[in-house]
Amino acid sequence: MANLRDIKQRITSVSNTRQITRTMEMVATAKIKKAQERIESARPYALAMVEVLGNVARFVQGASHPLLEEHDERKRVVVVTVTSDRGMCGAFNSNILRLTEEIISRESGAGVQTDVIAVGKKALSYLRYRGIEPIGAYRDISDKPTFADARSIAGQIIPGYSEGSIDAAYVVFNRFKNVAEQKAEVYQLLPIESRVMEAAEDDLRITPEYVFEPTAEAVLERLLPTYVETLIFRGLMESAASEQGARRTAMKSATDNAGEMITTLTRSYNRARQAAITNEIAEIVGGAAALEES
Amino acid sequence: MARTLLCEIVTPERIVYTNEVEMVIAPTVEGEVGILPLHVPLVTVLKAGELRVRYNDGKDVEWFAVSGGYMQVHEDKVIILAENAAVASQIDVERARQARDLYAQRMAELKEQSAAQAECDACEIDLRWFEAQVKVAETRS
Numbered sequence: 541m542a543n544l545r546d547i548k549q550r551i552t553s554v555s556n557t558r559q560i561t562r563t564m565e566m567v568a569t570a571k572i573k574k575a576q577e578r579i580e581s582a583r584p585y586a587l588a589m590v591e592v593l594g595n596v597a598r599f600v601q602g603a604s605h606p607l608l609e610e611h612d613e614r615k616r617v618v619v620v621t622v623t624s625d626r627g628m629c630g631a632f633n634s635n636i637l638r639l640t641e642e643i644i645s646r647e648s649g650a651g652v653q654t655d656v657i658a659v660g661k662k663a664l665s666y667l668r669y670r671g672i673e674p675i676g677a678y679r680d681i682s683d684k685p686t687f688a689d690a691r692s693i694a695g696q697i698i699p700g701y702s703e704g705s706i707d708a709a710y711v712v713f714n715r716f717k718n719v720a721e722q723k724a725e726v727y728q729l730l731p732i733e734s735r736v737m738e739a740a741e742d743d744l745r746i747t748p749e750y751v752f753e754p755t756a757e758a759v760l761e762r763l764l765p766t767y768v769e770t771l772i773f774r775g776l777m778e779s780a781a782s783e784q785g786a787r788r789t790a791m792k793s794a795t796d797n798a799g800e801m802i803t804t805l806t807r808s809y810n811r812a813r814q815a816a817i818t819n820e821i822a823e824i825v826g827g828a829a830a831l832e833e834s
Numbered sequence: 835m836a837r838t839l840l841c842e843i844v845t846p847e848r849i850v851y852t853n854e855v856e857m858v859i860a861p862t863v864e865g866e867v868g869i870l871p872l873h874v875p876l877v878t879v880l881k882a883g884e885l886r887v888r889y890n891d892g893k894d895v896e897w898f899a900v901s902g903g904y905m906q907v908h909e910d911k912v913i914i915l916a917e918n919a920a921v922a923s924q925i926d927v928e929r930a931r932q933a934r935d936l937y938a939q940r941m942a943e944l945k946e947q948s949a950a951q952a953e954c955d956a957c958e959i960d961l962r963w964f965e966a967q968v969k970v971a972e973t974r975s
Contacts, residue, residue, distance in 0.1 A: 581848045588844060588913050592906050595877055687846040687917060692956065699952045750908075753878040754864055762879050763904065766917075773846055 544816065547809040551802060558798035564628065565791035568784045572719055575781035579716065582777060589770055593763055600756045606702040607764045610731045614707045616653040618675070618697055619643055620729070620772065621667075622713035622779040623660035625682045629783055630790035632714060633662040635724040639712050643726065644672075652707075657696060659776065682783060685776035687769070694769040701730045713775040714782035720789055722782035727775065729768055837871040841887050843898065843914045850919045851898070855889040858912050860905050869907055876907040880916065882962035884970045897922035899970040901963035918963055925971040934964035 621640045623633045640656065640663075647654045657676035658664045664677050676696050681689045700706035709730040714722040752759050838854040858869040861883030869876075885898045903916035937960050944954050 578847070582846055584842075584849055585844045585846045585915060588842075588906070588915055592877055592904055592913075592915065595906070688960075690846075691917075691959075695952050695956055750875045750877050753862060753867075753876065756877075759877055759879055759904070766904075766915075770846060 544809065544812050547805060547812060551805045551809065554798050554801050554805065558795055558802070561791045561794040561798060565788055565795055568788035568791060571784040572781060572788060575777070575784055576716075579774075579777050579781055582774065586770055586774065589763075589767060593767060595750055596752070596756055596760045596763060599750060599752065600760055605760060605764055607698065607730060607732050607768070608734065611704065611707040614647075614650070614652050616655065616706055617643075617647055617708040617710070618655050618657060618700070618706050620657045620693060620697075620709070620711040620775070621659065621663045622711065622775055623658075623663040623666075623682070624779070624783040625661045625680055627662065628790060629787035632722065632783055632786035632790075633660075633666075635722075636712055636714060637663065637666050639724045639726060641670075643710065643712070657693060659693070659779075681776070682780060685773065685780055687773050690769045690773035690776060693772050694765060697730060698765050698768060706730070711772060711775045713779040714786070716778045716781040716785065719785050722786055727771065729771055732764060732767065836891060838889075838910070839869065839871050839873075840911045841914070842912065843885075843900070843916065843919050845916055845919050850916075851887075851896070851921070853887070853889060853896075855887040856892060857888040858914075859886045859888075860914065861885060861900070862905070869905075869912055871910050873907050873910075875909075876905070878905050879903075880905055880914070882959075882966040884966065884974075885914065885919075897970055897974040899925060899963075899967040901959065901966065917959075920967060922970050922974040925967050927968065927971040930964050930967040930971060934961065934968050937961040937964060 619640055621636060623636050627633070644654045644656070655675045656663075656667055656672060657678075658667055658674040659678045660682045661679050664674065664679065667674050676693065678689060678693065697706060697709045701709065708728070711727050711729055713725060713727070715725045717723055836856050838856055839858065841851065841853055841855045841858050842849065843851040856871070860867055860869070860878075861881055862878045863881050864878075867878070880900060880903045882901045883899075885900045887896050887898075888894070889896070899920050899922065900914065900916040901918040903914060903919075905915070906913045937957060941954070941957050941961055944957055
């Protein structure tokens with residue numbers, strides 16, 4: 541029979557854990573909302589960006605720019621892996637890391653060198669453990685990414701691509717579908733897909749004659765890197781919101797499980813208590829009977 | 835009431851300002867330009883500096899510090915896409931000054947070590963942004 545005190549201790553410890561997971565769940569719920577608002581407030585910039593890009597694209601038709609051109613040979617690709625700094629969020633990080641791993645093995649299978657830029661402590665420790673040294677590491681930004689972070693990441697890719705030492709770049713991140721759902725996705729950063737430019741062109745119904753200063757080419761040259769930065773920034777923000785969503789789900793099920801565990805433990809506690817009492821009564825009755833007999 | 839323009843200043847993180855204004859004066863890479871209503875459609879590259887808007891029959895002026903970015907003018911709508919933008923009255927001058935000095939120092943160090951071009955460029959962007967903030971805050975508040 542299980543010891544009464546042992547069961548009691550377990551109940552206490554499980555309910556302490558439940559208190560923690562419940563708090564984390566509530567904190568995550570509050571943070572989702574903030575992170576979602578941040579995505580929302582970034583939208584006007586992204587939309588205006590695409591609009592300007594479309595205007596420029598239409599003007600400099602068949603534009604050639606290093607960032608638009610696909611390289612003939614694929615020798616080296618860079619993957620930006622966006623994870624969280626903290627755990628306790630279910631399969632959030634492992635999905636991303638699995639996807640990264642898939643890309644790496646596919647590319648190296650084709651004889652392409654693959655380098656990783658790790659965002660978040662989880663990616664960093666995982667990659668190091670696997671013996672992959674990331675070419676860039678960003679810590680403590682997953683909670684509240686800034687545009688400067690995105691710019692810094694882009695700064696590690698764009699010059700390499702223009703020079704030809706990098707032939708493609710991807711970002712792997714969790715897309716925030718809704719509060720309960722995240723999806724690990726890969727997005728191509730470089731070369732900038734021509735359909736982006738074409739889609740941007742199609743969006744324009746009215747076609748005014750724009751004046752460009754200094755020239756359309758010069759504007760395009762500045763605009764394309766910023767576009768890449770915006771893509772990365774978006775990935776970082778989606779990931780931040782997804783992280784909180786994943787954590788909320790994970791913590792909710794942990795809280796539920798703890799509750800269930802407490803119920804079963806309480807049940808066996810009561811059973812043990814009753815058994816002990818019955819036992820005691822039997823002993824007393826037995827003792828009294830023995831006295832009477834003598 | 836004079837004809838107005840809709841002016842929007844947006845950064846990747848938020849919308850800094852939207853208002854109906856009469857004139858926008860922005861620092862482009864080729865010098866300052868003033869935008870009035872009925873301006874031809876224009877797309878231009880901005881550099882770090884002071885941006886100002888006039889409204890309320892020219893009686894009120896609002897000053898901003900912007901880092902580099904883009905400006906699009908189309909049908910009485912001016913969109914300013916800046917990486918960073920701040921209203922003059924809300925700039926913390928002391929902090930901006932410190933940051934400027936820090937970046938200036940770092941810039942000098944980078945030059946001495948003849949560091950990678952990308953690193954210098956990144957530092958310069960930040961330096962110009964804080965310089966712009968200090969300048970705007972000192973003269974306009």
